[in-house]
Amino acid sequence: xxxxxxxGVTPYGRHEGSSTVSLxxxxxxxxxxxxxxxxxxIDGLVCGYSTTLPHxxxxxxxxxxxxxxxxxxxxxxxGGASGLAMAMLSHLVVEGGAARxxxxxxxENRLTGQSRDMTMQTLAQAGQHRYEVPLGATIPSYYALIAxxxxxxxxxxxxxxxxxAVQMRRNAVRTPGAHLRDxxxxxxVLASKPIAPPLRFMDCCPISDGxxxxxISKDPVNAHSLRIRGCSQAHTHQHLTEAPSLxxxxxxxxxxxxxxxxxxxxxxxGYAAIYDSFTITLAILLEEIGFSARGASGRDAAAGRYAxxxxxxxNTHGGLLSYGHCGVGGALAHVVEMHRQLTRRxxxxxxxSEPALALLHGDGGxxxxxxxxxxxxxx
Amino acid sequence: MSxxxxxxxxGQPGLAYEACIACGRNWYFQRGFCPRCGSTSVEMRAxxxxxxxxxxxxxxxxxxxxxxxxxxxxxxxxxxxxxxxVMTHAxxxxxxGDAVNIIFSPMGSGFFPVAQQRS
Ligand SMILES: [Zn+2]
Numbered sequence: 001x002x003x004x005x006x007x008g009v010t011p012y013g014r015h016e017g018s019s020t021v022s023l024x025x026x027x028x029x030x031x032x033x034x035x036x037x038x039x040x041x042i043d044g045l046v047c048g049y050s051t052t053l054p055h056x057x058x059x060x061x062x063x064x065x066x067x068x069x070x071x072x073x074x075x076x077x078x079g080g081a082s083g084l085a086m087a088m089l090s091h092l093v094v095e096g097g098a099a100r101x102x103x104x105x106x107x108e109n110r111l112t113g114q115s116r117d118m119t120m121q122t123l124a125q126a127g128q129h130r131y132e133v134p135l136g137a138t139i140p141s142y143y144a145l146i147a148x149x150x151x152x153x154x155x156x157x158x159x160x161x162x163x164x165a166v167q168m169r170r171n172a173v174r175t176p177g178a179h180l181r182d183x184x185x186x187x188x189v190l191a192s193k194p195i196a197p198p199l200r201f202m203d204c205c206p207i208s209d210g211x212x213x214x215x216i217s218k219d220p221v222n223a224h225s226l227r228i229r230g231c232s233q234a235h236t237h238q239h240l241t242e243a244p245s246l247x248x249x250x251x252x253x254x255x256x257x258x259x260x261x262x263x264x265x266x267x268x269x270g271y272a273a274i275y276d277s278f279t280i281t282l283a284i285l286l287e288e289i290g291f292s293a294r295g296a297s298g299r300d301a302a303a304g305r306y307a308x309x310x311x312x313x314x315n316t317h318g319g320l321l322s323y324g325h326c327g328v329g330g331a332l333a334h335v336v337e338m339h340r341q342l343t344r345r346x347x348x349x350x351x352x353s354e355p356a357l358a359l360l361h362g363d364g365g366x367x368x369x370x371x372x373x374x375x376x377x378x379x
Numbered sequence: 380m381s382x383x384x385x386x387x388x389x390g391q392p393g394l395a396y397e398a399c400i401a402c403g404r405n406w407y408f409q410r411g412f413c414p415r416c417g418s419t420s421v422e423m424r425a426x427x428x429x430x431x432x433x434x435x436x437x438x439x440x441x442x443x444x445x446x447x448x449x450x451x452x453x454x455x456x457x458x459x460x461x462x463x464x465v466m467t468h469a470x471x472x473x474x475x476g477d478a479v480n481i482i483f484s485p486m487g488s489g490f491f492p493v494a495q496q497r498s
Contacts, residue, residue, distance in 0.1 A: 010487070111455075117443065120443075131465070141438045145455075149433060194437070195440050196438055198494065
């Protein structure tokens, strides 16, 4: 078993002059301080990747820069699922005995480090280079294709998607450091400009600068350590054209195996940290994991189910949709917020229900890669 | 069937897919072997370019200045009658379930596939 023993996150947004390693360093410093550990205590390092700092050995580059000498270190790449894959890997490495305290860290100046066109082109490479990318398809258009089919078959409506964007923004309004903090309404979302119908501007997460980190340890080194209780993954395809279905994805098998490994059921979960690159991503994941019935996630959000004082608080920092998305660090911020909420250290944002169990779920590519993790407060 | 079928990804006005002689599976992305049974007894075949819209959107914000000049443009997933799913451009005002023909629109020195409603 392994423990998440400390967390740290930078503000997300526009940080002129920041870099991949400066944002990683800031987050790592905060995570070590939160864990009560020193650099010399860290014997493992797991990084992701950065589109503004493409490098063959980001983990050793960062180890050298930050001043640690790990006995275990490398990078992980599964797109947006990288953050939770890094957490799951660290859990397994610690269980296997190869390290005692692993620093998991990501950061990227994705907003200010390159032009928006460059970011769009880089991300569009998640498409197939010969059969999809030459058509001028974009990441939002791939998710819009999924949305068109899912909404057609399941009956989910644009109004339902908008409710999820509104809930994420409500959460971000209360979160210092969130990228987007101006309140929005359902009508604002529905009136925002079309990006790739049915997805509109406010159905899409922003591109941010930011960094996040946590420490995964063999022992609960402090009073706010959380236990990783079960994880699983599912990888069904890479490119949308080859996806086996546009209605059923890997989140179902991934999460049900994670629940089984943890020995808990979906109804036992009291906090949800769910990848939300687009509103449709969040809707499908909530419905496929089983937190909402198929087609009901928006109505559930409108009824308050996913509010901080609701039955299942969700991404209480604002998620990718409003706290922001800086690449691999995007999903790590979900982990940081989950940690603060479960350990009752979320300050003004503290949820009243004091849940003991959280489910985290990440999606990479075009609903291609899925990682699920159940985390538990034991004290 | 003789010769190599026209393939828009190679600059020709046609849509080709790969087929497994051993197990009968058809797929789109050329790889030279069958991803189901592993056989290397596979061949490229020409699609009849008829199918049905499975999913559809419109790109308003294109990924490059070249494509932005043509925006907005439809993007669709089409289920070909040969049992293969392909991504194409789509003419305006089409919907899921529409029966389509795929035509080939010139671009630069090549072509790209466009789905149009079958009348
Ligand atoms: Zn075969």
